[in-house]
Amino acid sequence: MAESSSSGLTFKLHPLVMVNISDHYSRVKSQMNPPIASHSATATTTTNGSEAAVETASSSSSSAAPSPRVFGCVIGVQRGRTVEIFNSFELLYDPETHSLERGFLEKKQELYKKVFPNFYILGWYSTGSDAQESDMTIHKALMDINESPVYVLLNPVINPAQKDLPITIYESELHVIDGVPQLIFVSSSYTIETVEAERISVDHVAHLKPSDGGSAATQLAAHLTGIHSAIKMLNSRIRVLHHYLQAMQKGDIPCENSLLRQVSSLLRRLPAVESGKFQDDFLMEYNDTLLVTYLAVLTNCSSTMNELVDKFNTAYDRHSRRGGGGRTTFF
Numbered sequence: 001m002a003e004s005s006s007s008g009l010t011f012k013l014h015p016l017v018m019v020n021i022s023d024h025y026s027r028v029k030s031q032m033n034p035p036i037a038s039h040s041a042t043a044t045t046t047t048n049g050s051e052a053a054v055e056t057a058s059s060s061s062s063s064a065a066p067s068p069r070v071f072g073c074v075i076g077v078q079r080g081r082t083v084e085i086f087n088s089f090e091l092l093y094d095p096e097t098h099s100l101e102r103g104f105l106e107k108k109q110e111l112y113k114k115v116f117p118n119f120y121i122l123g124w125y126s127t128g129s130d131a132q133e134s135d136m137t138i139h140k141a142l143m144d145i146n147e148s149p150v151y152v153l154l155n156p157v158i159n160p161a162q163k164d165l166p167i168t169i170y171e172s173e174l175h176v177i178d179g180v181p182q183l184i185f186v187s188s189s190y191t192i193e194t195v196e197a198e199r200i201s202v203d204h205v206a207h208l209k210p211s212d213g214g215s216a217a218t219q220l221a222a223h224l225t226g227i228h229s230a231i232k233m234l235n236s237r238i239r240v241l242h243h244y245l246q247a248m249q250k251g252d253i254p255c256e257n258s259l260l261r262q263v264s265s266l267l268r269r270l271p272a273v274e275s276g277k278f279q280d281d282f283l284m285e286y287n288d289t290l291l292v293t294y295l296a297v298l299t300n301c302s303s304t305m306n307e308l309v310d311k312f313n314t315a316y317d318r319h320s321r322r323g324g325g326g327r328t329t330f331f
Contacts, residue, residue, distance in 0.1 A: 006173070009083055009171070010082045011083050011084075012082065012190065012191055012193035013192055013204050014087070014195075018084070020087070021125050021127065024143070025068070025156050028068065062175045068125065069093075071125070072088050073088060073108070073121050073123070073142075075121055084193060091104065098134045098137045098138065099141060100124075116275075120146070122146060124151060125151070127155070128153060130289075131153060135185070139172055139185075150170065150171060152168075152169055154167055154169075155167075155168070158206060170187055199216065220278075227277055241263065
């Protein structure tokens with residue numbers, strides 16, 4: 001497989017595609033590997049039976065099913081040399097023939113064409129750590145729909161040391177190998193493109209309440225941790241940019257006008273943040289937040305005071321009835 005593509009296409013990937021592929025893989029994996037019942041994993045207290053239980057558990061873990069692979073199509077638009085992938089849908093795969101069910105594909109294509117008339121099938125997606133030889137069979141089968149389909153591969157294996165997204169976009173190129181022309185997969189670079197609706201949806205998914213009943217404090221801590229990480233990353237990148245400009249000013253590195261223009265465009269955005277309108281809007285929102293907090297405290301104090309008055313009236317009426325209706329001393 002070649003290292004990078006030479007087609008010159010620019011790929012823009014929307015977050016909805018990644019969410020769809022991840023959801024597809026999670027559902028298929030949960031259906032193939034259901035949770036083991038608690039009674040089957042119960043340990044035995046018998047000495048002879050304990051060794052057999054350990055051997056049974058080890059054999060069951062070693063014979064666990066491998067991670068499944070899911071398949072689907074990616075749709076979007078192509079404007080000149082820019083390919084923008086907006087959405088995706090699932091497909092049925094036959095593992096024996098290594099092919100997709102054609103009738104199901106055509107039916108889904110017809111349904112999506114009614115809803116999104118401007119979207120076309122740009123390629124397909126799958127899951128795995130790397131492209132396999134059987135993937136080229138599926139890739140060639142889609143060439144009658146799109147003469148140059150793209151292949152979006154999601155790696156479901158979690159790697160804490162990896163900072164980039166586990167998404168790879170492949171193109172197919174014709175290379176001569178050992179005197180024989182062959183189609184091979186070559187990786188292409190891409191950027192993440194979002195619209196307002198996607199940003200709202202992704203933010204909503206990121207702030208969903210955990211299924212284990214996490215408290216509001218836990219959600220707030222996670223939210224503040226995410227903001228702190230974003231600010232920390234922004235600070236580190238600004239520091240790198242500052243050191244780079246200092247080195248350029250001292251003459252340690254050559255001057256590049258293209259980078260200086262990009263830095264200048266970033267600096268032009270700073271006065272908009274420090275403008276008087278921004279300060280007025282910020283102070284107004286800050287005062288509104290303080291006012292809402294103050295009203296919440298007052299409401300809480302009023303509720304506590306009403307409960308105290310009700311308890312006092314109940315106790316006073318009880319002592320009054322006990323004393324024959326006259327005024328008695330309340331302790």
